[in-house]
Amino acid sequence: xxxxxxxxxxxxxxxxxxxxxxxxxxxxxxxxxxxxxxxxxxxxxxxxxxxxxxxxxxxxxxxxxxxxxxxxxxxxxxxxxxxxxxxxxxxxxxxxxxxxxxxxxxxxxxxxxxxxxxxxxxxxxxxxxxxxxxxxxxxxxxxxxxxxxxxxxxxxxxxxxxxxxxxxxxxxxxxxxxxxxxxxxxxxxxxxxxxxxxxxxxxxxxxxxxxxxxxxxxxxxxxxxxxxxxxxxxxxxxxxxxxxxxxxxxxxxxxxxxxxxxxxxxxxxxxxxxxxxxxxxxxxxxxxxxxxxxxxxxxxxxxxxxxxxxxxxxxxxxxxxxxxxxxxxxxxxxxxxxxxxxxxxxxxxxxxxxxxxxxxxxxxxxxxxxxxxxxxxxxxxxxxxxxxxxxxxxxxxxxxx
Amino acid sequence: xxxxxxxxxxxxxxxxxxxxxxxxxxxxxxxxxxxxxxxxxxxxxxxxxxxxxxxxxxxxxxxxxxxxxxxxxxxxxxxxxxxxxxxxxxxxxxxxxxxxxxxxxxxxxxxxxxxxxxxxxxxxxxxxxxxxxxxxxxxxxxxxxxxxxxxxxxxxxxxxxxxxxxxxxxxxxxxxxxxxxxxxxxxx
Numbered sequence: 001x002x003x004x005x006x007x008x009x010x011x012x013x014x015x016x017x018x019x020x021x022x023x024x025x026x027x028x029x030x031x032x033x034x035x036x037x038x039x040x041x042x043x044x045x046x047x048x049x050x051x052x053x054x055x056x057x058x059x060x061x062x063x064x065x066x067x068x069x070x071x072x073x074x075x076x077x078x079x080x081x082x083x084x085x086x087x088x089x090x091x092x093x094x095x096x097x098x099x100x101x102x103x104x105x106x107x108x109x110x111x112x113x114x115x116x117x118x119x120x121x122x123x124x125x126x127x128x129x130x131x132x133x134x135x136x137x138x139x140x141x142x143x144x145x146x147x148x149x150x151x152x153x154x155x156x157x158x159x160x161x162x163x164x165x166x167x168x169x170x171x172x173x174x175x176x177x178x179x180x181x182x183x184x185x186x187x188x189x190x191x192x193x194x195x196x197x198x199x200x201x202x203x204x205x206x207x208x209x210x211x212x213x214x215x216x217x218x219x220x221x222x223x224x225x226x227x228x229x230x231x232x233x234x235x236x237x238x239x240x241x242x243x244x245x246x247x248x249x250x251x252x253x254x255x256x257x258x259x260x261x262x263x264x265x266x267x268x269x270x271x272x273x274x275x276x277x278x279x280x281x282x283x284x285x286x287x288x289x290x291x292x293x294x295x296x297x298x299x300x301x302x303x304x305x306x307x308x309x310x311x312x313x314x315x316x317x318x319x320x321x322x323x324x325x326x327x328x329x330x331x332x333x334x335x336x337x338x339x340x341x342x343x344x345x346x347x348x349x350x351x352x353x354x355x356x357x358x359x360x361x362x363x364x365x366x367x368x369x370x371x372x373x374x375x376x377x378x379x380x381x382x383x384x385x386x387x388x389x390x391x392x393x394x395x396x397x398x399x400x401x
Numbered sequence: 402x403x404x405x406x407x408x409x410x411x412x413x414x415x416x417x418x419x420x421x422x423x424x425x426x427x428x429x430x431x432x433x434x435x436x437x438x439x440x441x442x443x444x445x446x447x448x449x450x451x452x453x454x455x456x457x458x459x460x461x462x463x464x465x466x467x468x469x470x471x472x473x474x475x476x477x478x479x480x481x482x483x484x485x486x487x488x489x490x491x492x493x494x495x496x497x498x499x500x501x502x503x504x505x506x507x508x509x510x511x512x513x514x515x516x517x518x519x520x521x522x523x524x525x526x527x528x529x530x531x532x533x534x535x536x537x538x539x540x541x542x543x544x545x546x547x548x549x550x551x552x553x554x555x556x557x558x559x560x561x562x563x564x565x566x567x568x569x570x571x572x573x574x575x576x577x578x579x580x581x582x583x584x585x586x587x588x589x
Binding site: 079080083084086087088090091092093238240 | 433437440444523526527530533534537538540541545
């Protein structure tokens, strides 16, 4: 399994390296233009990038979890979710149990974060918990676990930081260019000579300022799409049941609820693009995720659950001969037959019960106390409630707190 | 003369490096298999711990199912005793336990009160999840064994493996005896 992870890492490293070169070019030419010193600009660009990377590396996961308003849960808060995460942790062979988070949002989405597999977090929205059955939830969590296992999370975070550095640099440079243009002309005329060289540098600087963010973004998107396919393949392998993820994606695609707490920078972290347009079918260059319909078709075309099967299904659906995953990786897997759908009790849980479970979990994580009155009414007490007893609004009994 | 000597020294050094790296790779895989086995062990123990709770809980509701309850308690004891046995024997004992458990859960369908109780539902979630965890840890274990066995059989790592006494890993299968039978239709 890890051969394929490694070869993907090499390819991804090249893409990140490409972004690094863009950053260096932007820094160099802007430096050359603004203070006649390319190296100085290069150093400034690298400094900005280093600082942002350090913040991203050490604080990235907490920033992401905080901005998406995710709440950490304990096993008792939502046993089903916690169990499914643990099941997928075991199936993926991850050493440490990731922290589990719930986002209180009716939109259906999920993401994973954490700089290394030992310190990972998985977050799902409450909408997802309500709509998906156990097999589907397993597929989604398996996909997220694959991101953790394949070390996509760190790579994507670092690529996002690099992209951010390029955008920040280009943005500030354009401000300087507009507002500081006058001072610049005076200085260049006093230094004299080198007219053509100056013009060339000016043109290159302007071009870079406009094009660099776009190029960097395209690389970022390519990187992200590749990772999504791989995570789908891994999820099918972990769960031994590609249909689970396929039908989950179908349900997610059908829901129109937008995720309130997502933004452009965090979009690639989610299982599907939170900003997708309804009915988008063609893969275009500016998408962080492959089209959902295509991902579903690939999953449904799989004859077994190995990477080889995914690769074949990928070729069949996309009509290419591109080998998606090195063939050597597939030989390692033992049994690759697709298992049957689960028929346990969990499967019989209907949406009403799932909704109740989810809202219980949300009450719990918000530190509300629950008292069940003799008439069957559940009373939720906020953590600020200090009295020693409460009257049931339904039957009028006095309950001790 | 000296050049030939250096060439020989170089070849020996390269051979040693190759040997060490293959050896370390084998050790890494063997540890992976060992850890995966420990993971299965944890989940099987968890199931053994859950069964007394289950029996205790359903006892109050079930008056006429003594045999089923006794069968599951017995199967649990046998499975617990097979603790240190080989994967094959253990898989057989655990398979018996699985089928006894399935029988009990099928019987539960006849007791709607029990089925609807909150305690039973949360216990059932635990049981279902433990079953899943057992099968996922088994899956990961078997994948790891496959990887390890391939390494011990394929050239050149098989040379290192046989020289340093790396034995083949054993697969783990839980064989549920009744799995192949056609389910009977019951009209109640």
